[in-house]
Amino acid sequence: MNDVDVYVLAATRANTRRSYASALRHFEVEWGGFLPASADGIARYLAQHAEQLSIATLRHRLAALSHWHQDQGFADPTKTPLVRKTLKGISALHPAKPQQAVPLQxxxxxxxxxxxxxxxxxxxxxxxxxxxxxxxxxxxxxxxxxxxxxxxxxxxxxxxxxxxxxxxxxxxxxxxxxxxxxxxxxxxxxxxxxxxxxxxxxxxxxxxxxxxxxxxxxxxxxxxxxxxxxxxxxxxxxxxxxxxxxxxxxxxxxxxxxxxxxxxxxxxxxxxxxxxxxxxxxxxxxxxxxIDTADSFGQQRIEQALSGQAHS
Structure with missing residues (x-):
């Protein structure tokens, strides 16, 4: 590894590098895709995993594929209309409920x-x-x-x-x-x-x-x-x-x-x-x-307003 490679490697966080490597491995090894990839190949990859993977995971896989193509000097197929519309369609047909951690009180x-x-x-x-x-x-x-x-x-x-x-x-x-x-x-x-x-x-x-x-x-x-x-x-x-x-x-x-x-x-x-x-x-x-407020449903504010109206 030469000096340039060392600095290029340092520009990306270690966690990101590991997660991108895992995403590329899933695309190439587990699914059988080819790199560099075509827009059609990526769209088929998304479609075949639409029901198994969350939309957030699919977006992460696209980010990894995008990064690989740009890093290797290839045109980025993830930015094509076909791939964008496929992802938008998956979002419409398989909407995901946002998952949030329970706050420690x-x-x-x-x-x-x-x-x-x-x-x-x-x-x-x-x-x-x-x-x-x-x-x-x-x-x-x-x-x-x-x-x-x-x-x-x-x-x-x-x-x-x-x-x-x-x-x-x-x-x-x-x-x-x-x-x-x-x-x-x-x-x-x-x-x-x-x-x-x-x-x-x-x-x-x-x-x-x-x-x-x-x-x-x-x-x-x-x-x-x-x-x-x-x-x-x-x-x-x-x-x-x-x-x-x-x-x-x-x-x-x-x-x-x-x-x-x-x-x-x-x-x-x-x-x-x-x-x-x-x-x-x-x-x-x-x-x-x-942020989870103490009155997240707005109950206290509404009840206070109703109480004021009742006494007016």
Whole structure:
């Protein structure tokens, strides 16, 4: 690999490269398509998978095919009218209900942290490590609204503690950072449910001074040198909530932390612009998908109006 190849490879996030490679493998190996592909071939691929794959997955497959053709210097067949109309028809005949993660409510977070604190009093050393890590992951993920890939990419040398105020986390790459300049995220020190205290408790106990913050811990209490995988965050979160006794723990995902914070902030008077700036959303549409208001059905506002009319 020459110097140019190294920089070209670095321009695409590792998760994106892996998912694109999987999509191309499905098109070529599992379906039997040919690259470079024709518009007709891609349209037939879409049609044959219209009932098996979600529209979001099909769009992702098209993005992978588009990227491959452009990268190899071929005309992009995914942009042709035939492919666009095929996808539009699939959307019309197989509409998909948007799937959203269940937000983790503040009382559920409080309950789970209290359970972890109690469990740490009587557990063995290996469990104490895991529980301490899990508490830090929960609180940091909630109060910063971090995605799973942001949590697992955080490295200790990129965290700066500011006594009495909080800490600053630098992430070299994030989904919203299109310019690849890296982003700084300020994490506040809080009087309770403090993410900074939980973070320092974990890194001190695990003696982590550099490298990935959130790592695996085996049954003997040995801490991995590698960070957790992004796909492990949802199963880990569900396991934590289930151990804490929360019902329907299987309904939660890694996005539940982000949605939970957005809902809490909205209910506590944050305006959308401030929330967007804090979490890192680029547009209003992205932010509104995450917010569940306390009166999402509008019941309280309507009842108040009806009550006023009844007394007039």
């Amino acid at each position: 503040i009382d559920q977070l409080t309950h789970t942290v209290a359970w972890l604190d109690t469990a740490m009093l009587t557990c063995d050393p290996a469990e104490r490590l895991r529980f301490t890590r899990n508490k830090a992951l929960l609180l940091l993920g909630f109060w910063r609204g971090f995605r799973s890939d942001e949590l697992i990419s955080l490295e200790a040398q990129n965290v700066e503690l500011v006594p009495g105020q909080g800490m600053t986390c630098f992430l070299p790459r994030t989904k919203a950072d299109r310019q690849l300049a890296g982003q700084h995220f300020k994490v506040p020190a809080l009087s309770r449910l403090c993410p900074v205290t939980a973070y320092t408790a974990w890194t001190d106990l695990a003696e982590i001074e550099d490298g990935p913050v959130f790592r695996g811990v085996n049954r003997w209490g040995h801490i991995s040198a590698q960070g957790l995988h992004a796909n492990s965050i949802t199963p880990l979160l569900r396991s934590i909530l289930e151990q804490a006794g929360l019902l329907s723990s299987g309904d939660f995902s890694s996005h539940s932390l982000r949605r939970g914070f957005a809902t809490w902030a909205n209910d506590n008077g944050w305006d959308v612009r401030s929330l967007m700036e804090y979490v890192g959303w680029r547009d209003m549409k992205s932010a509104m998908r995450y």
